[in-house]
Amino acid sequence: MTTEAKPSPRERLLSAAATLTYREGVGIGVEALCRAAGVSKRSMYQLFESKDELLAASLEQRTARYVAALLPATEDDRPPRERILHVFRQMEAQSGTPEFHGCPYLAAQIELKDRNHPASRVARQVKQNLTGFFRAEAERGGANAPDLLARQLSLFFDGAAARAGIGADTLTGLVEPTVTTLLDAAGMR
Amino acid sequence: MTTEAKPSPRERLLSAAATLTYREGVGIGVEALCRAAGVSKRSMYQLFESKDELLAASLEQRTARYVAALLPATEDDRPPRERILHVFRQMEAQSGTPEFHGCPYLAAQIELKDRNHPASRVARQVKQNLTGFFRAEAERGGANAPDLLARQLSLFFDGAAARAGIGADTLTGLVEPTVTTLLDAAGMR
Numbered sequence A, B: 001m002t003t004e005a006k007p008s009p010r011e012r013l014l015s016a017a018a019t020l021t022y023r024e025g026v027g028i029g030v031e032a033l034c035r036a037a038g039v040s041k042r043s044m045y046q047l048f049e050s051k052d053e054l055l056a057a058s059l060e061q062r063t064a065r066y067v068a069a070l071l072p073a074t075e076d077d078r079p080p081r082e083r084i085l086h087v088f089r090q091m092e093a094q095s096g097t098p099e100f101h102g103c104p105y106l107a108a109q110i111e112l113k114d115r116n117h118p119a120s121r122v123a124r125q126v127k128q129n130l131t132g133f134f135r136a137e138a139e140r141g142g143a144n145a146p147d148l149l150a151r152q153l154s155l156f157f158d159g160a161a162a163r164a165g166i167g168a169d170t171l172t173g174l175v176e177p178t179v180t181t182l183l184d185a186a187g188m189r
Helices: A009-024 A030-037 A041-047 A051-061 A063-070 A080-095 A104-112 A118-140 A146-165 A175-185 B009-024 B030-037 B041-047 B051-061 B063-070 B080-095 B104-112 B118-140 B146-165 B175-185
Strands: none
Touching: A009 A030, A009 A041, A009 A051, A009 A104, A030 A041, A030 A051, A051 A063, A051 A104, A051 A118, A063 A080, A063 A118, A080 A118, A080 A146, A080 A175, A104 A118, A104 A146, A104 B104, A104 B146, A118 A146, A146 A175, A146 B104, A146 B146, A146 B175, A175 B146, A175 B175, B009 B030, B009 B041, B009 B051, B009 B104, B030 B041, B030 B051, B051 B063, B051 B104, B051 B118, B063 B080, B063 B118, B080 B118, B080 B146, B080 B175, B104 B118, B104 B146, B118 B146, B146 B175
């Protein structure tokens, strides 16, 4: 007996769905997902009502890790503008790795088109939370228009993630000066 | 006899591919494309080597219209910063229509994942041309770092198109102040 539990079929399906849809797109077939997870289609449909539900659950499940890799810790007491810059520095660092293909939550929404798809709903919520983080830091930092700054930063984040994900830009020397310009223009401390 | 020629099977396929992939994604099946175009699969494969080639040709074909709807005319002699703002105003206006789902050339690259896909190559070139337009205007307008400004504007354009396309932002009151901030910071005339 080992002390480490073998991942369950449910866990293997969630992991395969997250990895394969991120790398190959949401059009990936149920067969390919089950093969990668080592789970029969019959078992998959016992665990998830549909492929759509599996996609939604896989996006949901990776959220905690995604947020932890991007946002500063709650106890990180640097000034708001530094906490905002932290997010962009993290994204820039992630974008330099070969497995980076952009923001999974943006890509899922672009690919699915359908705003009512269960996975689109999950993805939208995750992105709204990121805008909410920017909004809260903007307010704390005394930005003269916190809503506007939060929208600007969200747009810039998605543009940067998208362009780095398709290889259109490396982001080197781009992210920090741009975010600084936006923070300065907003009068952020 | 009418004076207006009926669109050829080739034209109908290009048009169906452009419309359907934009609305539903690049995963759209050959059968659906042929049905929408009113062309047999056999005829399609006589006209195009593969679905991939049809996608690439459909993106290529709509380029002229896309550019005309976005960029100022060559003879438009407003100052460079106005010519740049024109692009963003056009995009913002387009994004308010129900048929807007973001930039087709960005979406195609995000969805296809494969940078060597013939349609990815077409899309990349179109986006590089837009960055080239920003770069040339930045230079003409005396921007202190034309390369940086062109990259910033490209990122902001793609972020705006992506977020408006998925309904995450309306762009109202966002695009013009942000672009103006970036142009001012670059010292653009």
